Amino acid sequence: MSTVILLTLTGLGLAALYFLVASGLSLVFGLADVLNFAHGLFLGVGAYATWWAAGNLPGAGSGGFGFVVAVAFGVLAGALVAVLVELVLIRPLYSRTIEQVLVTVGLSLAGVALLQATWGADARPFPRPAWTREVTSILGANVPNAGLLLIIAAVLVLGGLLAFLRFTRYGLIIRAGVENREMVTALGIDVRKAFTLVFAIGGAAAALAGALGGVYFGTVSPGQGGSLLIFAFIVVVIGGMGSVVGSAYAAVAVGLLQQFVNYYGTSGLGDLCVVGLLAVVLLLRPQGLAGKVATA
Amino acid sequence: MTEPVLSVENLSVRIAGLHILQGVSFEVASTGVTVLLGRNGVGKTTTLRAVVGLTPRNGEVRGTVRMGARSLLARPTHRLVRDGLGYVPEDRCVFAGLTVAENLRLAERRGTTPAYDKVFALFPELDRRGRQRAGSLSGGQQQMLAIGRVLLNDNRLLLIDEPTKGLAPKVVTEVAEVLERVAESVPVLLVEQNLAVVRRLAKDAVVLSAGQVAWTGNAQELLLETALTKSLLGVGAEVKA
Numbered sequence: 001m002s003t004v005i006l007l008t009l010t011g012l013g014l015a016a017l018y019f020l021v022a023s024g025l026s027l028v029f030g031l032a033d034v035l036n037f038a039h040g041l042f043l044g045v046g047a048y049a050t051w052w053a054a055g056n057l058p059g060a061g062s063g064g065f066g067f068v069v070a071v072a073f074g075v076l077a078g079a080l081v082a083v084l085v086e087l088v089l090i091r092p093l094y095s096r097t098i099e100q101v102l103v104t105v106g107l108s109l110a111g112v113a114l115l116q117a118t119w120g121a122d123a124r125p126f127p128r129p130a131w132t133r134e135v136t137s138i139l140g141a142n143v144p145n146a147g148l149l150l151i152i153a154a155v156l157v158l159g160g161l162l163a164f165l166r167f168t169r170y171g172l173i174i175r176a177g178v179e180n181r182e183m184v185t186a187l188g189i190d191v192r193k194a195f196t197l198v199f200a201i202g203g204a205a206a207a208l209a210g211a212l213g214g215v216y217f218g219t220v221s222p223g224q225g226g227s228l229l230i231f232a233f234i235v236v237v238i239g240g241m242g243s244v245v246g247s248a249y250a251a252v253a254v255g256l257l258q259q260f261v262n263y264y265g266t267s268g269l270g271d272l273c274v275v276g277l278l279a280v281v282l283l284l285r286p287q288g289l290a291g292k293v294a295t296a
Numbered sequence: 297m298t299e300p301v302l303s304v305e306n307l308s309v310r311i312a313g314l315h316i317l318q319g320v321s322f323e324v325a326s327t328g329v330t331v332l333l334g335r336n337g338v339g340k341t342t343t344l345r346a347v348v349g350l351t352p353r354n355g356e357v358r359g360t361v362r363m364g365a366r367s368l369l370a371r372p373t374h375r376l377v378r379d380g381l382g383y384v385p386e387d388r389c390v391f392a393g394l395t396v397a398e399n400l401r402l403a404e405r406r407g408t409t410p411a412y413d414k415v416f417a418l419f420p421e422l423d424r425r426g427r428q429r430a431g432s433l434s435g436g437q438q439q440m441l442a443i444g445r446v447l448l449n450d451n452r453l454l455l456i457d458e459p460t461k462g463l464a465p466k467v468v469t470e471v472a473e474v475l476e477r478v479a480e481s482v483p484v485l486l487v488e489q490n491l492a493v494v495r496r497l498a499k500d501a502v503v504l505s506a507g508q509v510a511w512t513g514n515a516q517e518l519l520l521e522t523a524l525t526k527s528l529l530g531v532g533a534e535v536k537a
Contacts, residue, residue: 095353096353172398175391175393179391179392179394180389180391182389183389184402185350185377186348186373186389187374187403188374188378189374190372
């Protein structure tokens, strides 16, 4: 029983990581029709900025409030880079899908190369509070605190995103834009501002995933964003392009499936099953679990 | 004669290699309804979309479109709409996942007072159905929402594309009544296939054929000429409003 609980909670921890990356990716694709392969770079920027801040930024550190400051710095850095990418590289290329893919793929490769050139290709130990290395006993299972931290963060981000989409003017614009961007423009709304905003939100969420992923894995490496991005794309497709709630459901399904199959089957079989799940969803429900809506 | 509210000169639109509009020129009077007529596929919707800046990115637009002294073609759609060019697209395009109230709220603009009183006076049902998802409304109710959304703000000209398409006859009459009232205060450029509605509403007519203007003049006179109507539109004008 304790094994099932442990697998469930570590699976949910993994799901939380996927959700943090996928939620922004999904909103960006749903609203702006941009398949952003550079999204993993925002994760990398968040992870490295947090790592750097913990050691160098006054007031920041690897424990207590200092760690919160370091993570906040990482999140801010991820959001800023995302906004810059949108304004400088993506905005001139809206509706030019092939060019967007080329630019974002190129940017993700260049970003990884830049991180490698600056801090080396090897994984570096991630500064993290001591309590995140410990475990909490839940119904007989010793669950890593880092996984629980990810789950709490993802739930807060999900709640925050839903509140933003439901109760704010820009949330309304984004929900409408995911359905019909052209009609939003035809109501006199400059939808480009909403594009920039979803990039900022997506960049911040991915950067948070980078920072908390560093805590979870204990290390940070330049290629981390790319490998997580593959699963985030799968989550987005399964959940439905543009749906935050769909991404949450899909992330839970993918995380749990991966964790259970890897444990009870052979290591790596879980990844294969995730691809199988993707194929089944594409065949039976190509619009994803939630379809193309920004809420549920 | 008063100045036209909209002047279209030599408008050409090419999309994906197809020359859909070929030097279209016409004017929209500053009062009443000007109807844009023609058989299917002659470029009526393309004309409206070009005026409001919604030609697809792979399209090429040439010519001159002016609203008053202002040239429209180089300006982004949201600016044109804020300057008073209201657009109700074909097939309504309400946001199905949003409620009626949210659809209306989306059209509100900062610094102006939305005319909810006017909209709810025209469409009391929108007030009653505020919390209902727009996607669950009937076709007629969706059309009312699409028109109501545009009427929340002041407009200098309304572009309305096939507002009665696919609606039941009773609803067509209701929509026509509303448009008649709307046209008392703001000029309308209307694309419409239903000749009974055209007869009821239109003052002037522009007929397109194969991407060019084939006829312009008084709409009621056009509808009296059965042979001309049949040759231009492919239908008789015997329908009574």
